[in-house]
Every structure is written in structure tokens, then in C-alpha cells.
Amino acid sequence: MVLSLRNKFSVSFTLVICALILANCSGEAKKEEVEKAKTDSIASCAKPVNPNGDSELSLLMREMMSSASNLKEMVKQGNVPKEFPEAFLKIHTAQPTDSETKKASFNDFADNYISNLHALYNSPKEDLTKNYNAVVNACASCHSQHCPGPLKAINKLKIE
Ligand code: HEC
Structure with missing residues (x-):
């Protein structure tokens, strides 16, 4: 009983870690996309892109x-x-x-x-x-x- 509880705990712990890693990775990918869009020449009006985000x-x-x-x-x-x-x-x-x-x-x-x-x-x-x-x-x-x-x-x- 004690063991299975512990097992359950470690399984859910592993799941949480996986979810965190996944979330972080997709966050990174999004950031890269945004960076790419910013450097893309169509993305600005000659001025540098607004540091406060996109209008x-x-x-x-x-x-x-x-x-x-x-x-x-x-x-x-x-x-x-x-x-x-x-x-x-x-x-x-x-x-x-x-x-x-x-x-x-x-x-x-x-x-x-x-x-x-x-x-x-x-x-x-x-x-x-x-x-x-x-x-x-x-x-x-x-x-x-x-x-x-x-x-x-x-x-x-x-x-x-
Ligand atoms: C009435 C004026 C006006 C018209 C019409 C207009 N634009 Fe714009 N456009 C702007 C202005 C002003 C900005 C800059 C927006 C800013 O800096 O917040 C802009 C920005 C953009 C950007 C850069 C967006 C970015 O990533 O920051 C693109 C691409 C663009 N317009 C395409 C188009 C296309 C395609 C059309 C027609 C379908 C169009 N515009 C019609 C005034 C106009």
C-alpha cells in the first residue's frame, strides 16, 4: 500500500516534470518565431520593432x-x-x-x-x-x- 502510494506519487511527479519540459520547449519555439518575425523586413516600418510588444x-x-x-x-x-x-x-x-x-x-x-x-x-x-x-x-x-x-x-x- 505504502509502495503503491509512493509509485503513484512518482508517476505524477514525472508527469509534472514532463509537462513542464514540454511547456518550456513550446515557449522557446514561440519566442524564436517572434524573433524571426521581427527581423523579417516586412515586419517593421523602418523603425525598430516596439519593445513593448506588437501594437x-x-x-x-x-x-x-x-x-x-x-x-x-x-x-x-x-x-x-x-x-x-x-x-x-x-x-x-x-x-x-x-x-x-x-x-x-x-x-x-x-x-x-x-x-x-x-x-x-x-x-x-x-x-x-x-x-x-x-x-x-x-x-x-x-x-x-x-x-x-x-x-x-x-x-x-x-x-x-
Ligand atoms: C490607412 C493606412 C494603411 C493601409 C490601408 C494599410 N496599412 Fe499596413 N500599416 C499601416 C501602418 C500605419 C502600419 C504600422 C503599424 C504600427 O507600427 O503599429 C502598418 C503595418 C503593416 C505591416 C507590418 C506589420 C507588423 O508586423 O508590424 C504590414 C505587413 C502591412 N501593414 C501590410 C498591409 C497590407 C497587406 C495592407 C492591405 C491589405 C495594408 N497594410 C494596408 C498603414 C496601412
């Missing part, structure tokens, strides 16, 4: 970036995207890394992007490529004034 606007932009590359594949296959990403409407209010990042023209550029995005989601098939490229141009025109760092990556989103 709300940065995170939103990363979602917009990955959504745009999904859209590119869809459009190339001739499919009209269906569910408008309402989350992107937060572009107006999302906090940037640096409070001076959003200049007076930001909201006009943001409106231009959102209205082009609406046009893409309501696009007739024959205008898909044109409307998709208009969205990418809307990203690029805001970026040319507000955040030139990712411009190269953004321009690669265009469909020739």
Missing part, C-alpha cells in the same frame, strides 16, 4: 497581409470572396506602435482601402483581378506615406 494595428496588418495572399489565390482561380472581413474595419481605431504613426491623411487612406475591399467582395467575375489589384494599391498608397517598410512585400501581392 493592435501591427497585429491587424499581419492579418490583412495573410488575408490578402489568400485573396490573391482565390482571385487567380476566378473565385469571388464571400464573407467580408468585418474585423478589418478596426483599422480606423486600432492603436499603432507609435502614436505619431497615424498622420492626418490616415483615415482617408483607410476609407479608400475599405471601399476597395467592399468592391472586391461585390465584384463581378470579370473585374476580379482589377478590383483585387485596386485593394493592393490602396495598401501601397497608405504605406508610401505611413510605413514604407513593408511596401516591397505589398507590391508582390499584385497580380500581373
Whole structure:
């Protein structure tokens, strides 16, 4: 009886240790990913990455970036995207890394992007490529004034 209790204890002790090791390893992997993202040239606006973590606007932009590359594949296959990403409407209010990042023209550029995005989601098939490229141009025109760092990556989103 005493022995089996001890056994139970050592088994659960081993399990706890294993869990700790696993948790630590995945934590490390996450950290590496974050570091990699930071050194990646698309990840910054020429300024060093915010030491306080990623801003709300940065995170939103990363979602917009990955959504745009999904859209590119869809459009190339001739499919009209269906569910408008309402989350992107937060572009107006999302906090940037640096409070001076959003200049007076930001909201006009943001409106231009959102209205082009609406046009893409309501696009007739024959205008898909044109409307998709208009969205990418809307990203690029805001970026040319507000955040030139990712411009190269953004321009690669265009469909020739
Ligand atoms: C209205 C202006 C505006 C529009 C439109 C815009 N961006 Fe941005 N983008 C910004 C600003 C400002 C930042 C910097 C955010 C910060 O530093 O907090 C940024 C940051 C980024 C980043 C870097 C994110 C990071 O990891 O820090 C990427 C990538 C990006 N945008 C891609 C895009 C793409 C793709 C589109 C179009 C689908 C787009 N942007 C549309 C203004 C804009």
C-alpha cells in the first residue's frame, strides 16, 4: 500500500516534470518565431520593432497581409470572396506602435482601402483581378506615406 502510494506519487511527479519540459520547449519555439518575425523586413516600418510588444494595428496588418495572399489565390482561380472581413474595419481605431504613426491623411487612406475591399467582395467575375489589384494599391498608397517598410512585400501581392 505504502509502495503503491509512493509509485503513484512518482508517476505524477514525472508527469509534472514532463509537462513542464514540454511547456518550456513550446515557449522557446514561440519566442524564436517572434524573433524571426521581427527581423523579417516586412515586419517593421523602418523603425525598430516596439519593445513593448506588437501594437493592435501591427497585429491587424499581419492579418490583412495573410488575408490578402489568400485573396490573391482565390482571385487567380476566378473565385469571388464571400464573407467580408468585418474585423478589418478596426483599422480606423486600432492603436499603432507609435502614436505619431497615424498622420492626418490616415483615415482617408483607410476609407479608400475599405471601399476597395467592399468592391472586391461585390465584384463581378470579370473585374476580379482589377478590383483585387485596386485593394493592393490602396495598401501601397497608405504605406508610401505611413510605413514604407513593408511596401516591397505589398507590391508582390499584385497580380500581373
Ligand atoms: C490607412 C493606412 C494603411 C493601409 C490601408 C494599410 N496599412 Fe499596413 N500599416 C499601416 C501602418 C500605419 C502600419 C504600422 C503599424 C504600427 O507600427 O503599429 C502598418 C503595418 C503593416 C505591416 C507590418 C506589420 C507588423 O508586423 O508590424 C504590414 C505587413 C502591412 N501593414 C501590410 C498591409 C497590407 C497587406 C495592407 C492591405 C491589405 C495594408 N497594410 C494596408 C498603414 C496601412
